[in-house]
Amino acid sequence: MTASPTMPAAIRPVLIENCAVVTMDGPGVAGAEYPDGHVLLDGGRIVAVGRGRCDPALVPADAERVDGTGCVATPGLINTHHHLYQWLTRGLAVDSTLFEWLTTLYPVWAGIDADDVRTAALGGLAHLALGGCTTTTDHHYVVPADAGDVFAAEISAAAAVGLRFHPTRGSMDLGRRDGGLPPDSVVESTDAILAGTADVIDRFHDPAPDSMCRIAVAPCSPFSVTSDLMRISAELARERGVRLHTHLAETDDEEVFCRERFGSTPMEYMESVGWVGPDVWFAHSIHLDDAAIAAMAAGGMAAAHCPVSNCRVGAGIARVPAMLAAGIPVGLGVDGSASNESGVLWEEMHTALLLARGVGGPRAMDVRTALRMATVGGARALGRDGEIGRLAPGYLADVALWRVDAPTHTAIDDPVAALVLGSRPPMAGVWVQGRRVVDADRVVTVDAEAVSRDVVAARRRLLAKAG
């Protein structure tokens, strides 16, 4: 690891007080909750959490005091699936199936370069922060030969915005001529992918417990990747001690593809290429029968549930209550911005609950389970339970402070019900590793207006290039 982004050395301690606190700190659904509590952050970690006022002996003299009156503090939300580069191509192919949408967009994405990737990442990450997200993945799988250093570009963007980052080295090596979905012009050779993946791990993966940047290996999907690449990627990830990620069971079209090409379901196929274990998390995981859910649970694989994107492309509704009942770790993901123009993780929590209840009735999912997926579930999917996703002493200082005292929320007594069932609350503050990223609905680390202007210009250039 030669170039991990680091946080500024000296960050003042922060005491958030007079707010409701939802810790998610127990093995159960929510853990301890305090209607009027405090959270003390120092040295990048949570030092104290509790009821009422913080013990004055614990509060450093130079601590910044944040009055959280009218707010609820939760662990920062964790986004387990994204394609940040798609921030430049939102609003295209809006009434298409996933395969139609992909085949429309692949040629546009083929023109992307490292500057575009940085610009898109700045836009998408700042937007995530505004929705209470403190850790995000990115699945970047379009890597044109002449694009420049796209992974350095997005990692520098995450360091600038200040989010904890889990970029995944995505890839495609199964072009149309070999029976895959993407055009041959956007796929890489298997050898280039493996060399490029090892290089990204060497340069950027930081396994430290307070890591701001961890890499995972992420060949794109069964219909865009050869079986050799799937298999060797798993071997490489395990040799290097990094996690594995891919799209799985997103659409009926994928199921047909797997049955025709491999003679198996998507899950059986992944098992056949070695993708079994608690180091694997699958995006979408919609079309899973009972056998596939049992296999996932037995193998320890996690799911990134992306309800808004799944509805946007009409892919289906994942069987989340069944997955949770089977013991599968389920996190939430916004998915790429071109299949979820909104890109706000709070919405995934809200939509996950509504969809689960729409299918399974009012007791199919409770509000604390929805928040738990967005926090603890995400931490488990990324292999970071024990580090992030809970408000407890020793955990990393990643906190979201939601304002629930506006007229939109005041009549709702339970702060978790207000947060999950109500409209999206304003963001009083977001801290990552103890550093303030959002203050009163404003990102304080980057100039969001300049970023928006750059996004518009980069999008225009990219679309013009595609003709």
Ligand SMILES: Nc1nc2[nH]c(O)nc2c(=O)[nH]1
């Ligand atoms: N929602 C998405 N599904 C995908 N499958 C695949 O191969 N690429 C994508 C993608 O970008 N979004």
